[in-house]
Amino acid sequence: MTWEALALSSSALLREAVRVMVTREVHRLLVIEGNRLVRLLNTMDILRALVPDRPTSPDQGF
Numbered sequence: 001m002t003w004e005a006l007a008l009s010s011s012a013l014l015r016e017a018v019r020v021m022v023t024r025e026v027h028r029l030l031v032i033e034g035n036r037l038v039r040l041l042n043t044m045d046i047l048r049a050l051v052p053d054r055p056t057s058p059d060q061g062f
Contacts, residue, residue: 007032010039014049017041 007030008017017029021043031039 005030008041009033014046018046021046 006020006024006026008020010031010033012031020029021027027043029041030037031041
């Protein structure tokens with residue numbers, strides 16, 4: 001089996017990362033600057049970016 005690594009430029013918009021993740025049905029993308037890996041972006045990172053004021057404790061609810 002052959003795996004394909006999916007990568008985006010560090011200048012890509014969040015919506016582009018979401019589009020690639022949904023279209024390709026993946027949960028992780030490599031983020032690169034030139035030939036250098038700068039981050040591994042995952043679905044939790046996307047959720048954190050979309051919901052920055054999430055509750056800090058279970059008592060706070062949704």
